[in-house]
Amino acid sequence: MSPGPLALVHGSPGGQASLFENRGRYHDLLAGRFGRRFLDYRAAWDRASLRQDPGPFPLSLDLAINSGCQLSCLMCPLPSRPAARRYEPMDEGLFLGLMAQARERALPALTLGLASEPLLNPAAARYASLADRAGIMDIRLGTNGQALDGPAIDQILDSGLTRLEISLDAADGATYQGIRQGGSFSRVTGAIDLFLERRAARGLTWPLLRLSFLELPGNRGQLPLFLARWGQAADMVAIQRPIWFPGSRLEKPSPPTGPPPAGPNPGQAVCPQPWQRLGLDHLGLAWPCCSWYGQGLLGLSAASLDVASIWGSDGLSVLRAAHLGGRLPGPCRECALSGAL
Template sequence: MAEQGRTAAGAAGTIGAWMLRPLVLRYLRSGFAPLPTLLQLEISSHCNLRCVMCAKTIGATNVVPDRLMPMGIFSALKSVLPFVEYVDLSGIWGEAFIKPDLYLEMLAVLKTHGIFVRTISNGTLIDGETAREIVRLGLDLLTVSVDAARPETYRRIRRRGELSTLVAAVRRIGEEKKRQGRSAPRIEFMALGMRDTIEELPELVRLAGDLGVSRVGLQQMAEYRGMEGQSVAWRHREMGRKWSDAARTVAGEVGVEFSLIPPDQFEAPQEMETFKDLRGAPRTYALKDCFLPWKMAVVTAGGDVIPCCAMFDSMGSLRTQSFKEIWNGERFRELRRRLIAGTPPAACIACSARGWRKPDPPAELRMVRELLFLPLRRTLRRIPFLGRAKSALKNRLGKA
């Protein structure tokens, strides 16, 4: 019955979206957008490790200065936070816990707004006090970047780091959750699909089971200068299938969820062929499958607002403008218009996260439906009881 109810609700939403589609599409094509529901905040562009596959380490991206996000930049988002549902409090090129006091101060503010907070970290700087506070403050999801299950491999890939340090940090958080009687944060491991580490994936899943980690994900790796031939999804698919199947078997044995991100990374059209096809196709399903600029923004440690972690063109700076001015400023609106028109910037064409998607229902319709339901979602968030119930449900799901 519950499944039938969800199906009926989804169908009703789809029908409503179709009826109002022309009106909402006109709004979308204007380039304007309601305030975002998702934010990624680069708390730090400084990292304690020097991972061999990091674009910053090998110089494959513009040199990003090591800096921390000032509280003044964070405070400039005050008027937007009541509308935000999800925040990724991490570093694009840096480590979130490089300055724990700053991280905890920002986390506390975000949780007072009832926002779901995820943090991506290498895990090596989480000491006892930090573990205690992230549990107390209510961090929802901690994604630990780890690619190897053997100390020597970990040391070679994540230079300056030790696997034992990461393992100790995860155990600390688990102990704090038990001590405080909390189920959050849910902890997951995220590994890059690298040729040099893929054979350790089943061992990593087993380690996750030993540590009480709920999920292990294999993230598709993009290739760039210095990492040619390393992407399992692009160059070594048979190898990827072999070890991911083995990891999935181990996951079933130890009670850990295992997933591929994206799920079709070993079956989708080859990446280079996809990019070539996209350049010659002015309007295809793939070009319509990104509507992040209507719902998400990234704020860098220096205060620049950019569309996502794959496109670094600044839409404006919080040092000189308000977020609302930037969000519906001409640069953001032009980007949205180009995506709708099927003429995206080069960074979008070469994005590994979207090249082959065939959404059902179509992405354009999903965007219409999402905009229609957005006011209702934001109204419900303001009801304290429902906010607490939603948070409790997420914690239950994370524990399960």
């Protein structure tokens, strides 16, 4: 469904996610702030999307600054993984070491939060500030918004974060609680209103606000209500289709009956992530992407190797070659069949 006056700025190759933007915000504002450096980064991202030269360093790091989450969402595998569900922060020394590498390599983009809820970590806003001081242009934080109270909002507004991304997935409380179990709809919508109010009162632009709606059987029919409520208030709106993970409580999708999704060149898989980004869990374990399916694919850790070495490792080179040759390893095949690609 098209969200009306919002403009489509990005669609994932298989249609799993569509990002709509209000008022030409993200690209124009960051280009205005960082000029040629930002435009070069986006051009490099486009080349990476075509699975061309990955360069010497990822364009984005996706960091779990902690493990765990306080909710039990239907679509998430965390509730079935007690160890991953438990809160444990990333070692600060590891984070600082990563920021030193980010500064040295002029890392363009960072996401705080990977397969976990980053606002459980009281250092989240401070880490965004450290990332800003390391020269990273685009600093995102993805959250369920449950811990976003007044003091947390003020810290975030002061932090240098460029994008605050909040998952809603519902237009009313009963639907929200059926999907995001353990969460409060009024708490998160109240936090969104307060964030917008304080950002406007202080005359601030940053961080931009992205709200997301994951289309699930339990919220069918609610997207128009969600868009009517938030379509103009948010800077960006993401409309997503679910990815099935083992341990989630969604129904596993049937394997597609048609031909496999086509990449930009014949015979290529469509996943661009091993050319774009590196995920690191809270212990430093490297993922070639931001998907749970990528968790065990590399077996390398940023606790013992620098990011450039992981990015240039045989493991990632072999994975990229397998993707280019259409020989996806098992987890990537599962990922493709789960609705991710």
